[in-house]
Structures are given as C-alpha cells and as structure tokens.
Amino acid sequence: MKILITGGAGFLGSHLIEDLLSQDYEVxxxxxxxxxxxxxxxxxxxxxxxxxxxxxxxxxxMNALEGVDFTFHLAAQISxxxxxxxxxxxxxxNIIGFLNLLESMLKCGIKKLVYVSTGGAIYGxxxxxxxxxxxxxxPISAYGLSKLVGERYLKLFHETYGISYSIIRPAxxxxxxxxxxxxxxxISIFLGNFxxxxxxxxxxxxxxxxxxxxxxxxxxMCIKAMHANQNATFNAGTGIQTNLIELVNTIExxxxxxxxxxxxxxxxxxxxxxxxxxxxxxxxxNWEPKVTLEKGIxxxxxxxxxxxx
Ligand SMILES: NC(=O)c1ccc[n+]([C@@H]2O[C@H](COP(=O)([O-])OP(=O)(O)OC[C@H]3O[C@@H](n4cnc5c(N)ncnc54)[C@H](O)[C@@H]3O)[C@@H](O)[C@H]2O)c1
Numbered sequence: 606m607k608i609l610i611t612g613g614a615g616f617l618g619s620h621l622i623e624d625l626l627s628q629d630y631e632v633x634x635x636x637x638x639x640x641x642x643x644x645x646x647x648x649x650x651x652x653x654x655x656x657x658x659x660x661x662x663x664x665x666x667m668n669a670l671e672g673v674d675f676t677f678h679l680a681a682q683i684s685x686x687x688x689x690x691x692x693x694x695x696x697x698x699n700i701i702g703f704l705n706l707l708e709s710m711l712k713c714g715i716k717k718l719v720y721v722s723t724g725g726a727i728y729g730x731x732x733x734x735x736x737x738x739x740x741x742x743x744p745i746s747a748y749g750l751s752k753l754v755g756e757r758y759l760k761l762f763h764e765t766y767g768i769s770y771s772i773i774r775p776a777x778x779x780x781x782x783x784x785x786x787x788x789x790x791x792i793s794i795f796l797g798n799f800x801x802x803x804x805x806x807x808x809x810x811x812x813x814x815x816x817x818x819x820x821x822x823x824x825x826m827c828i829k830a831m832h833a834n835q836n837a838t839f840n841a842g843t844g845i846q847t848n849l850i851e852l853v854n855t856i857e858x859x860x861x862x863x864x865x866x867x868x869x870x871x872x873x874x875x876x877x878x879x880x881x882x883x884x885x886x887x888x889x890x891n892w893e894p895k896v897t898l899e900k901g902i903x904x905x906x907x908x909x910x911x912x913x914x
Contacts, residue, residue: 607631608831609673611660611706612680613653614641616783616790617721621677621824626652628828635660635669636680645782660702666709675831676718678706681752684788685726688748689874699751700758707762716768719830720759723752724774724840724881725815726874735816735844735882738774746874756838763836771830773823776842776881779901780820781908791849792817792902795856796909804865807849808872814846816880819896819904829890842881843894859902 608625612618613634618641622632626649633654634646646653658665660680670676681699682688688695703720710718726749727742744750762768783790785797798805818841826841847855850866857863886892896904 606674607633607672609633609635609669609676611635611676611678612641614638614643614646615679616645616780617778617820617823618679619645619782620780620820621679621827622646622653623649624821624824624828633669633673635666640683640784640787642784661697661705663705663709666706667713670709670713670715673713673715674717676706676710676715677721677827677831678703678718679721682748685746685748685874686788686872688746688751692747695747696751699748700754703755704758707758707768710768711762711766716766717770717834718759718768719771719773719827720755721827722756722772722774723749724776724842725879726876727753727774728879730876731879734846734878735842735880736840737882738838738840738885745876748874769834769836771833771835772838773826773830774838774840774881775823776816776818776840776879778818778820778823780905781912783820783905785909785913791815792852792856792905793909795853796902796906797913799856799860799862799864800909800913804867805853806867806869807853808869808875809849811850811866811868812848813871813875814848814878814880816842816845817847817852817898817901818842818894819901822894822896826886826890826892829892833890835889837885837889839886839890840881840883841886842883844880844882845898846878846880847898855899856902856906859899859906
C-alpha cells in the first residue's frame with residue numbers, strides 16, 4: 606500500500622513516516638518546508654518519494670497523489686498566535702489547502718483519509734473537562750476555526766462523494782524534532798530555553814492547563830485509525846491537566862536544572878483549560894497513551910541534548 610503524508614517533513618509527520626516505513630509501507634511525503642525541516646527526514650529520505658511543494662497547488666498535489674491508496678493530511682499552519690495575527694494566511698493553508706487536497710483526491714479516485722485536526726483548540730473553553738468528542742465545538746482562535754471548517758468539509762465530502770475518513774483531535778503533542786524556535790510546542794520551546802540557559806516565558810499566571818501527549822502515542826493512533834477507517838472523530842489525549850508551573854517543575858526535575866520564570870500577558874486565542882477524554886479511541890481503536898509526561902520529557906530532553914547542541 607502506498608501512502609501520502611502531507612506535512613511529512615514536520616514534527617509529527619516525520620515520526621509518522623518513520624513508523625509507516627518500519628511497517629513496510631511505501632510513502633510519499635508532500636511538504637513545502639515552510640516549518641518542516643530536511644533534517645527531520647534525512648535519515649530515511651532515500652526510502653521515500655519526496656514531493657516539494659504547496660498543498661494549495663493542484664498540479665503539485667496531483668503529482669504527489671500518483672499511485673497513492675491512502676492519505677494522511679497533516680500539512681497546516683499550526684500556530685494559534687500567528688492565526689490571530691494573520692487569519693487569511695491561516696485559512697488559505699488550513700481550509701483552501703485542504704479543499705484542494707480533497708478535490709485532487711476525488712479526481713484521482715482516492716477515497717480514504719486520516720485528517721489530523723486539533724483537540725486543544727477546537728472546543729474553545731469547554732464546560733466539562735476532560736472534554737468528549739460530543740461537546741460543542743466553539744473555537745476561540747482562527748486556527749481552531751480553520752481546523753473545524755476542515756472537519757466540516759471532510760464530512761461534506763464523505764456524505765456527497767463517499768470519501769471515508771478518520772478525524773483525530775490531538776491534545777498538545779510534544780517529543781523529539783519539535784521546533785524549539787516555533788510559536789507552538791511549549792515543551793520544546795522550554796527545553797530549548799533550558800539548553801541555552803535562558804529564562805522561560807509563561808503567558809498568563811502559570812495556572813492555564815494543557816493535556817500533553819507524546820508524539821509516538823499520536824502516530825500509533827494515526828495508524829490504528831487508518832486500519833479502522835470508521836468515519837469517526839477521535840480525541841487523542843491523556844485526560845490529565847498540567848499547568849505551566851507544574852510543567853516547568855517537571856522539566857527542572859528531569860533536567861536537574863533550575864530556571865528563571867518570566868511572566869507575560871496571556872495571548873489572544875489561547876484557551877485557559879483543556880484536557881481530552883479519549884475513551885472513544887480506547888473503545889473503538891483499542892488505543893491508549895503509553896508514555897507518561899515525565900518519561901516523554903526525559904526522552905525529548907535526551908534528544909535535545911544530542912541533536913540541538
Ligand atoms: N503539535 C501539536 O501540538 C499539534 C496538536 C494538535 C494538532 N496538530 C496538528 O498536527 C499536524 C502536524 O503538526 P506539527 O506539530 O507536526 O507541525 P509542523 O509545523 O512541524 O508540521 C506541519 C508541516 O506542514 C508543512 N506545511 C505547512 N504549510 C504547507 C503547505 N501550504 N503546503 C505543504 N506543506 C505545508 C510544514 O512545512 C510542516 O512540515 C498539523 O495539522 C497540526 O494542526 C498539532
């Protein structure tokens with residue numbers, strides 16, 4: 606089976622490619638390297654078909670889809686704060702880019718897809734935590750909204766043209782290869798600060814909570830969802846809320862270092878509290894997160910010291 610991964614040179618995409626190659630799938634990676642890095646895919650580049658280009662370019666997308674049986678759509682503008690500064694750019698990549706992929710898939714007769722949406726930004730400030738998939742989606746950022754619109758288009762294409770899908774709504778993903786210089790991914794940003802002995806910046810009072818999930822737990826769910834193909838939506842989180850103070854304390858424990866904490870105003874678009882109830886994925890996909898926060902941070906820190914120094 607040949608699989609297309611859009612955004613395959615990114616953080617999550619490169620781990621997914623690695624796992625699919627280890628299970629002997631043929632892989633095409635489509636990426637414009639806007640945030641993706643060649644070094645993320647360097648060690649297995651020779652084993653994949655790499656198409657460099659933009660998901661908004663039909664010709665490029667059709668070229669990448671050649672011979673493909675299944676698609677994982679990961680390419681996206683992923684920064685909440687950038688989406689608030691430039692919602693038109695966010696929508697052009699996350700909505701128009703995705704629509705272009707869906708249209709191109711139809712033209713090529715490819716009707717199976719996993720769409721990586723967001724669980725951290727799609728619900729807004731949920732009434733109950735951990736939040737279930739049935740909760741009202743009420744994004745408070747342009748990023749959360751564009752991801753939700755993508756989900757709705759996918760369901761429309763399912764009803765109208767029979768595209769079969771899984772939607773995955775991950776919590777805050779972290780792990781090796783996440784860009785510490787990016788605007789998303791607080792654990793890698795903080796680990797980068799620790800490595801360079803710089804203070805960490807905490808937006809808000811430090812008591813905002815997030816649900817942190819290790820990257821290989823998400824790739825594992827992606828592959829399970831590909832096999833299950835149930836036209837369903839799955840949260841992918843631990844259900845545990847961790848606030849930023851607790852997060853920095855855990856990083857200090859793992860790294861055996863102390864840091865200075867600088868507090869700044871909260872950023873527009875950031876939710877205050879979130880964690881995800883993933884019991885649906887447990888029941889339907891036999892999926893559970895395996896890596897604890899402390900263990901995941903340790904693996905990520907070891908990687909940072911080896912590769913980012
Ligand atoms: N990192 C997280 O915490 C998190 C949480 C929930 C959902 N997600 C979703 O997971 C997916 C992967 O995110 P990530 O963390 O690996 O981010 P990333 O920025 O590392 O990966 C995104 C990839 O898409 C590529 N890309 C962006 N725009 C493109 C375009 N127009 N054409 C072609 N390629 C393009 C980038 O170059 C990059 O390689 C995204 O869809 C994101 O919304 C991420």
